[in-house]
Amino acid sequence: MSRNLLEVKDLSVSYGGISAVKGISFEVPEGEVVTLIGANGAGKSSTLRSIVGLEKPAGGSIFFDGKELTTMGTEQLVTQGITLVPEGRRVFPNLSVLENLKIGAYQRKDSLEEDIQWIYGLFPRLQERSWQMAGTLSGGEQQMLAIGRALMSRPKMIMMDEPSLGLAPIVVQGVFDIIKEINKQGVTILLVEQNANMALKAAHHAYVMETGRITMSGTGKELAENEQVKAAYLGKTKKK
Amino acid sequence: MSLSVFFQHCLTGISLGGAYALIAIGYTMVYGILRLINFAHGDIFMVAGYFMIFATATFGWMAGIPIMLICTVLLGVVIEKAAYKPIRTAPRMSVMISAIGVSYLLQNLTTYLFTALPKPFPEIPFLKKIFQIGPVSASLVTFLTPVLTIVLVVILVYITNHTKIGMAMRAVSRDFETSRLMGIKINNVISITFVIGSFLAGVGSLLYFTDRMSVTPFSGSLPGLKCFVAAVIGGIGSVPGAVVGGFVIGICETFLIALGYSTFSDAFTFILLIIMLLFRPTGLFGEKMIDKV
Numbered sequence: 001m002s003r004n005l006l007e008v009k010d011l012s013v014s015y016g017g018i019s020a021v022k023g024i025s026f027e028v029p030e031g032e033v034v035t036l037i038g039a040n041g042a043g044k045s046s047t048l049r050s051i052v053g054l055e056k057p058a059g060g061s062i063f064f065d066g067k068e069l070t071t072m073g074t075e076q077l078v079t080q081g082i083t084l085v086p087e088g089r090r091v092f093p094n095l096s097v098l099e100n101l102k103i104g105a106y107q108r109k110d111s112l113e114e115d116i117q118w119i120y121g122l123f124p125r126l127q128e129r130s131w132q133m134a135g136t137l138s139g140g141e142q143q144m145l146a147i148g149r150a151l152m153s154r155p156k157m158i159m160m161d162e163p164s165l166g167l168a169p170i171v172v173q174g175v176f177d178i179i180k181e182i183n184k185q186g187v188t189i190l191l192v193e194q195n196a197n198m199a200l201k202a203a204h205h206a207y208v209m210e211t212g213r214i215t216m217s218g219t220g221k222e223l224a225e226n227e228q229v230k231a232a233y234l235g236k237t238k239k240k
Numbered sequence: 241m242s243l244s245v246f247f248q249h250c251l252t253g254i255s256l257g258g259a260y261a262l263i264a265i266g267y268t269m270v271y272g273i274l275r276l277i278n279f280a281h282g283d284i285f286m287v288a289g290y291f292m293i294f295a296t297a298t299f300g301w302m303a304g305i306p307i308m309l310i311c312t313v314l315l316g317v318v319i320e321k322a323a324y325k326p327i328r329t330a331p332r333m334s335v336m337i338s339a340i341g342v343s344y345l346l347q348n349l350t351t352y353l354f355t356a357l358p359k360p361f362p363e364i365p366f367l368k369k370i371f372q373i374g375p376v377s378a379s380l381v382t383f384l385t386p387v388l389t390i391v392l393v394v395i396l397v398y399i400t401n402h403t404k405i406g407m408a409m410r411a412v413s414r415d416f417e418t419s420r421l422m423g424i425k426i427n428n429v430i431s432i433t434f435v436i437g438s439f440l441a442g443v444g445s446l447l448y449f450t451d452r453m454s455v456t457p458f459s460g461s462l463p464g465l466k467c468f469v470a471a472v473i474g475g476i477g478s479v480p481g482a483v484v485g486g487f488v489i490g491i492c493e494t495f496l497i498a499l500g501y502s503t504f505s506d507a508f509t510f511i512l513l514i515i516m517l518l519f520r521p522t523g524l525f526g527e528k529m530i531d532k533v
Contacts (some may be wrong), residue, residue, distance in 0.1 A: 054417060078423035090418040092411045106408065107423035153423070206311055 003190050005030040005157055006051075011060035012212075013046045015198055020046040022212035023060065028157065028190050028205075033183050035199040035220065037233060038209035044192045047209075048161050050143060051079055052084045065156065066153040079107050081156035086236075089146040093135025097126055100145055102135050104152030113150070119148040122178060140171035157188040164195045175183060176202050196233035200224040208233075241498070243376030250491070254380040255451070257490025258278045258389035262444030263467035264474070264482035266437030268456065272413045272477040273333060279339040279533035280319055282464010283346035284438055288312040288445035289361060290350060296362035304362065309442045316438025317431050325427070343461075350457040358454035367450050384524045385447045392440060393483050400479070405432060413477075462506065466493075469513045475526025484524060488512075 006028035013021040021043040028034045033088050036044050049055040051062055062069040064082055072080070084105075090098050105112050120127035123144040129137060134145055143163055151198040160179070164172040169217050176198050187216055193199035200206055203220035208229060217222065224230050241249075270278045296304035323338045331521055352471045367381040400406035411431045414418045420426060448463065449455055470489045474481025489509055496505040516523065 021327055037263060054420075061448055073415075074420040075423050075425050078421065084421055086418060086421065090415060092414055092418070094410055094414055095407065102404075103422050103424075106404070110335075 002030045002032070004028065005065060006190065007059045007063040008047070008051070009063075011047065011050060011062065012058045013050045013055055014058045014161065019058070020212055024209070024212070024214045025060075026207050026214060026217070028188060030156075030188055031183075031186065032204040033189045033191060033202055034205045034207070035193055036207050036209055037193050037196040037199055037223075039194065039233075041211070042209040043212040043237075044209055045161055048084060048136070048159050048192055049185060051159065052082070058221075071150070074185060080152045083150045083155040083158055085150045085158060085160040086144045087161035087165065089139075089142045090147065091134040091137070091142050091145050095126075096131050096136055097134055097137070098130045100149050101126075101152050104149035105143035105154075107153065115152055115154070119151060122151075123148055123227075124196065140167050140174065143167060143171075143175055145177070147175075147182075151182065151187070155187060157190060158182070159190040159192070161192050162194060163184050163191070164193065164198060172198060196229070197224075200229075242491055245498075247374075247376045248378070249494050251378055251382055253491035253494030254487065255378075255385040255447075255490070256494055258385035259444045259448040259451075259486075260463070260467050260490045261389050261483040261486025262447070263463065264441045264470040264486045265393070265479055266441050267313060267471040268474070268476055268482040269433050269437050271471070273409065273430055274324070274328075274335070276324065276335050276339065276346050277468065277476075278437075279336070279464075279468075280323075280342035281347060281437065281441060281443075282460040282462075282467065283343050283385065284312060284316055284319070285445045285448075285458070285464060286457065286460025287315060287346055287350060287451045287453065288438075288442045289459065290354060290359070291442075292446060292449070293359050293455060301364045308446070309386035309439060312445070313435050314440045316434040316441070320430060320434045325430075333391050343464075347457050347461065354457070355456055358456045359369060359394040361449040361453050361455055363453075364450060379451075381447055381450045387442065387448070388525055389483070389486075392443065393479065396436065396440075396479060398515035405429070405463065411435065466506075467508050469509050472513060473523055475515050475523025477524040478523070478527070481523055481525030 004077065009025050010023045011021055012019060012023045032047040036047065038044050046055060050057045051069065053072060053079065057070055064080060069077065095103065101116055102112060103159065105115065125141055126145060126148060129141065132190065134142065137145060163175050167175065172195065179189060179191065179202055191199055191203065200220045200223055204222045206218060206220045207214050208216040216226065216229065253425065266281045267278060270276055288308060291308040292304060295307040299307060319342055319351060323342050327334050327338060334380070351473055366382065369380045370377055371380055371383060400409060408424045409427050412424060413427055416426055466489055467486065470485035472481045473488060474483065474485030493505045496508055505528065
């Protein structure tokens, strides 16, 4: 059993009195892919945003690699080895593909050449477009760029907020292949998804979130076979 | 109008335009990052004139210039930290009202401290030396202003396009949150923007007041507004646009005065603004902001 890289304890988040996350706890063991699935408004994005300090949690604690994160500023997290691929990709449209990669390593002082080649190896399409403005890329290419940009900081853990959102099925398959690939290369992954089918196949561990609470957890396989999950998230009705 | 008179006016216009361009860059850069029209910018330019007067009186002009530039930069950064940063997350209108407040504060503070009487701007001997090129004659400052403007703009464009901090500035101008996720310290980037803007306003102030010879607490407000118009005409947010806008306004103004319409020249600037906003609201070089949903 490997140690837990991320530990979230009793986390709650609220927006002006309305609580979006109501005291959830979960762990992400080092080297694994963990997924958090759930419908719109379940509190998944709020959870990620409070881990990276973009929302201030109303309560609870977050530990990464043994260090408390809740007191840290968003700018410091990337140096701790944690990075977020935000929902909607959020590449910098006015920067070139190469600059978007370089800015992912903004806090690093050493040479980036090797890492850039590594990213280009993972995503050959980005190399072809390296001088193009990121705003001119297709949705799938922007998603690859957002993942590549996150990898440039050499993170211990990447969190991804709905990487499959708005992408064609064949592109989604590509994104999940990449997730498995970078996990194989030693990066821990916390994946937030609505596409439960794909996410559960990729994940070692999975948590189901509903209206701010974690209602189920287990291995990816267990949950994929769970009747309730099947009915609610996989669009399969119970066999009679 | 004879040819030599025409060239003479061209030169004067380009020189005035250069000073306008340097100030317009300050408006456009702050707008680019904060989406804020820094109405106090024209007054920073005016206070820079007073800094120059007092620094020169005490230390002579050679030490006076760097002292003036440092003080102007500090003023710009302090204004941002005191008046804009605390309300950065407030609606944009609040920040703009705060900027207008700072503008009036600077005007009235300088009136209180130095009276509203014009104070003579120090003469810098070498800038005032008269040069003759063919039929055109002018003081060195007239030749120097456009050259210095172009050099500073080239440096600025290099910084924004080819350095790490420039890359961070471009990123921050589009997306605060994602920039923070990348580990960029937003506050530092914003401070640097104000440092550059105020520095250029300081240089512009030196060149502008050397030609005009005196400073009053209100000598910043009209040039400030004109430079804001220059930034809008060029496309606010775009540095090359601000430069072109500055030159356009400087040259038009000079020729209107030369043709005898001096009372009309200021009105013309604002008519130009209205026409621009009606027919091309994004300015000459402004990009359309398309928000993808």
